Amino acid sequence: xxxxxxxxxxxxxxxxxxxxxxxxxxxxxxxxxxxxxxxxxxxxxxxxxxxxxxxxxxxxxxxxxxxxxxxxxxxxxxxxxxxxxxxxxxxxxxxxxxxxxxxxxxxxxxxxxxxxxxxxxxxxxxxxxxxxxxxxxxxxxxxxxxxxxxxxxxxxxxxxxxxxxxxxxxxxxxxxxxxxxxxxxxxxxxxxxxxxxxxxxxxxxxxxxxxxxxxxxxxxxxxxxxxxxxxxxxxxxxxxxxxxxxxxx
Numbered sequence: 001x002x003x004x005x006x007x008x009x010x011x012x013x014x015x016x017x018x019x020x021x022x023x024x025x026x027x028x029x030x031x032x033x034x035x036x037x038x039x040x041x042x043x044x045x046x047x048x049x050x051x052x053x054x055x056x057x058x059x060x061x062x063x064x065x066x067x068x069x070x071x072x073x074x075x076x077x078x079x080x081x082x083x084x085x086x087x088x089x090x091x092x093x094x095x096x097x098x099x100x101x102x103x104x105x106x107x108x109x110x111x112x113x114x115x116x117x118x119x120x121x122x123x124x125x126x127x128x129x130x131x132x133x134x135x136x137x138x139x140x141x142x143x144x145x146x147x148x149x150x151x152x153x154x155x156x157x158x159x160x161x162x163x164x165x166x167x168x169x170x171x172x173x174x175x176x177x178x179x180x181x182x183x184x185x186x187x188x189x190x191x192x193x194x195x196x197x198x199x200x201x202x203x204x205x206x207x208x209x210x211x212x213x214x215x216x217x218x219x220x221x222x223x224x225x226x227x228x229x230x231x232x233x234x235x236x237x238x239x240x241x242x243x244x245x246x247x248x249x
Contacts (some may be wrong), residue, residue, distance in 0.1 A: 001203055018050060032067055033057055039091060039146045044083030052083045056092065066131075071096040071129045113144040113180065113215070120218050120225035127184035127220045135162060135183035137170060140215065142177040162199045164206035171212050180208065181217040188222030192233075 002207050027035070034191040036053030037043075043052040059081055060069030070092060078089035103125040111122045119138075127134060134154050139147045150170055152162055162181075183196075192200075193237060200217045207214040216229040228234045 020066070036092075039095060040083075040088055047083060052081075053143050055081055056084065066101075067096075068129065071100065072131070100129065112147065113138070113140055116216055116218055116225070116227035116230050119180070119182070119216070120220060120227070123182055123218075124220055124223070124225070127182075128188075128222050130184050131186050133183055133186060135181065137167060138180040138182060139174050139176040140169055140178045140180065144178070144215070147174050147176055164202050167203055168206060168210050168212060171210075176212060178213045178215050179203075180215050182220065183217075184220040188224070190219040190221030190226035192217075192219055192226060192228070197233070200233070204234060 018030060018037040021030055021034065022038065030038075033050055033053035033056075037049035037058055040049050040052055042180075043049045047055070056064070056078070057069075060067075060073045063069035075086075075089050075093055078084050078092060079086060084092075098214035104122060108122055110118050112118045123136075132154055135152045137150045137152050138152065139150070141147055152167070167179065181200065185191075196217070197220065200214070203217075204214045215236070216227055216234070218228075219226040
């Protein structure tokens with residue numbers, strides 16, 4: 001039981017408003033800053049926990065919309081906020097990473113390499129936050145089950161970096177029956193560039209010669225994806241559907 005000293009303390013009351021709101025109405029009723037206030041627990045001199053949460057969101061807004069900025073902001077930048085020390089900064093970055101992993105774990109239950117949409121959903125949270133392009137090779141068995149995933153490059157995706165020779169050496173190493181390519185566009189727009197198309201054509205042609213087909217090349221944007229298979233840009237994979245698919249939510 002709290003003493004009268006704390007029951008009448010305005011500072012104590014303001015610090016705990018998000019907790020009380022959570023108990024009365026549930027987590028969905030809370031704003032982003034109120035959720036952060038519960039995580040931060042306390043504020044700093046002249047600023048309660050909710051206000052500190054708002055300050056954090058204002059700082060992270062330079063790195064992405066809403067809570068997405070929390071994923072991108074460097075640890076050192078968080079520590080520049082008055083009231084955010086090393087421990088609180090690590091806690092905030094941990095929550096950002098956990099949210100990404102939770103989203104991926106949810107998508108894993110629906111993952112099917114027969115479906116470009118489910119593949120895009122599974123890898124969306126891992127790659128849509130990245131600031132540089134990553135290209136990943138997915139090595140598959142004859143039943144389209146994942147054997148292994150390997151990062152081929154980080155940076156600009158172009159024909160000189162993504163070598164068909166390197167791709168198919170890796171495929172032969174694990175006796176893959178087929179492959180997929182997947183990469184992200186940090187700008188958020190998944191429309192393929194000329195380089196993307198050139199890389200895909202070279203890999204697809206080499207796959208025909210080696211009898212290790214390229215099943216798809218998926219580009220991850222911000223809650224959107226582009227599938228070469230779905231867009232009919234791959235000769236061996238005719239598939240009638242809109243080129244760019246946008247996720248719900």
